[in-house]
Amino acid sequence: MNWDQLQLKPRIISAVQRAHLKSFREVLVFSEPDLQKMTGLSRPDVQELLHAAATACRTRQPITALQLQRGECRRLESGLRLGTGCPVLDQLLRGGLPVGGVTELAGESGAGKTQLGLQLCLSVQYPVEHGGLSAGALYICTEDPFPIRRLQQLISEQTSLRSDVPPSLIGRLRFSDNIYLEHAADLDSLQVCLSRRAALLLAQGRVRLVVVDSVAALFRCEFQPGDWLERNKQLLTVSSMVHHLSHEFTTPVVCINQVTDVFHQPESSSSSPSSSVSPALGLAWANQVTVRLMMRRLQVTVSRGDQSSALRRLEVVFAPHLARSSRDVAVWREGLRGVLDPVLAPFGPDVAQQEMVLPLPLGSV
């Protein structure tokens, strides 16, 4: 650490060096009287030192919200969103996932979380004007193996999902080349993966989406019920790493989470009041999440042509810029599509009506 950079009086610099203070950050962690004791400097000198260290630590000057809105600061909240590839879901999310912050996607198994994760890995590769971020994705699996065949199916059907994008552009994208897969069987390997592989890929600009599928798996089996404190510490460490990555590289991080049953309504019911399940990992994890989405299967099936799908509901549980709302979603060959009509009757006369409501892909019946 080059103290000369700070333009401080020589006596201050030598006192700081004598006290073995190695960085600006170290200085800021001590109180004024403690620093006085450590360096032997007078109060005004210590204040000058703290002031200089604070100025050096500050990454940027405060900017106004007006400047932010006008896009004058690319690094901060630029209003960019990562689209999901479906206009109905993008409308639910007011454009898509925010690029700064951690989005949690929770739900029971089979709800469709991995499906949405895969779809995001593809939508991120489109240019910004089509809701993407012009970069690839890093997908970190922690339990089930990566569904490579499903990914290939989604890739081959992109032209039918993304009817808003010219097919020539879709043809140019090398989707599978830009999806990096990692497997992390335990917490240590996840931490290594995040701090090295993820950081490198993000710094190189190859990737602008990180998906962790799933976080819950890592914490549940490794800890005994009594290790609650240790578990919380690890949760906070993982959270701090993903937040750091997200803010450092203006990248959305999606953490897929499982759910646990709820037997009584806790005071802090941050899950939907109507559900009997709640995202796993408790309040400590919930406090770390910027956007919480939940997916659940409904008892309704929809059909379209030769395909049928169980209907899901994607719900915004909380988000700083979104109201609590939900949309019904169907899972087709080409991916997830939001459904405009809320509740539908199962097979019957409504099916024909449903076929009209869904945005039909080009060329199909």
Place this chain on the structure above:
Amino acid sequence: MNAVRMRRPVSSLSLGSSLKGKLVRAGFQFVTDMQDLNPEHLSAEAGVSQQEALEALQAASSGHTVAPVTALELLQKEEEFRNIVTFCSPLDEALGGGVPVGKVTEICGAPGVGKTQLCLQLAVDVQVPAVFGGLGGQVLFVDTEGGFQVQRLVDLAGAAVHHCSLLAEDEEQRVAMTTFTVETILSNVFLVRCRDYVELLAELHLLLDFLSDRPRLRLLVIDSVAFPFLHIHDDLSQRTRLLQGLSLRLIAAATDHNIAVVTTNHMTTRLRSSHVQLAPALGDLWGHAPSIRLLLRWEESRRLASIIKSPGHMDATVQYQITCQGFRDADQSERPQSKRPRTQTDQSASSRENTRT
């Protein structure tokens, strides 16, 4: 003037007499004797609690006049400080007008209950022009969680402008509306994003400079204090020390610079007599920092706000809701109440002057 102040005896400070007695007996005759100590040292030397030591040091450095003031004069002085409305009238009433300037207010609650929304609402409401009963002030928003979304601020600003334009009754208010627009509201919100506690501490060191450059600043929001500090889980004593230092700085900023400081805090689970309870995070020592604590929580599908700590107000619980327009009353009926300053409508305050500028 300075010399006279430095020789001021401890016994003349506006503190409790038992506290003053302990200080004097421990050898602190004059204010200068204890000025350069920090609260821990003072409490150890004088045999007083940390809270008392803090109080004593604040009184020593405040330099306020010690001539006796009447309760009426104190009330008038407090009036000048004004409050920042929340736009949820039951809550404003329970708070005695709104979030007070000159004090530290903390908003606690589970994730998603509306802490950031209330902070954004206050960031807009502090800017309401004086002719509508507001402060016409600026705001510094310190975001540590990434929850600040300009999109949402734009929604709230637009709704507030609309609300005030419906209330504009006379020429003065109409003129004020020309400078109370979404654009000017956005231009008066200064945003800083801090990624960890060191950046937060750095920002607060530079706060005084910022305040002196911007005399119109009336609100400082830190959303949240919990997030960066909860990530210090290895050295808890350091965390406590840092939080103490932080609380001193915030209280000093609020009182010395006449600003409202609003912090948000997470909830954490605690085991109290064998059943799990929710409590504000960061511990009991941090709990002494804010003068007022608001707890936001869910009850089935209702959102409730409770005042759980406040020297001047009764504990109260009100219902609120978060609409696309922002933080509002639970039953949203558009009743445009007159937003004139209280001094004009309050009949009993005939001795108070019109404080409109």
